[in-house]
Amino acid sequence: MSKxxxxxxxxxxxxxxxxxxxxxxxxxxxxxxxxxxxAGYEVQRVDPxxxxxxxxxxxxxxxxxxxxxxxxVWPHGDPDLRRHWHxxxxxxxxxxxxxxxxx
Ligand SMILES: [Zn+2]
Numbered sequence: 001m002s003k004x005x006x007x008x009x010x011x012x013x014x015x016x017x018x019x020x021x022x023x024x025x026x027x028x029x030x031x032x033x034x035x036x037x038x039a040g041y042e043v044q045r046v047d048p049x050x051x052x053x054x055x056x057x058x059x060x061x062x063x064x065x066x067x068x069x070x071x072x073v074w075p076h077g078d079p080d081l082r083r084h085w086h087x088x089x090x091x092x093x094x095x096x097x098x099x100x101x102x103x
Contacts, residue, residue: 036071036087038094044072046084055084059093062086 055064074082
């Protein structure tokens with residue numbers, strides 16, 4: 001006996017885990033734009049696809065691996081001092097730099 005017609009499975013965009021993950025990344029990226037600005041510094045977000053090399057994060061000293069979204073930061077007018085930071089490390093720095101004496 002047949003247990004009923006087998007439903008044809010098709011991959012729909014909204015059922016595609018990869019697509020969902022991309023949307024999640026976009027939302028996360030949008031959120032992460034908040035709180036990255038710090039007075040006196042230029043902050044540029046680097047998307048994973050544009051992260052082509054490994055860098056050393058000046059905050060934690062660990063590698064920012066190629067393919068990981070991160071931020072490039074440099075003091076206004078001094079692009080020679082640009083550094084590649086983990087996003088979370090830069091956010092910590094921003095929090096410290098806001099300097100309200102909260103710890
Ligand atoms: Zn770091």
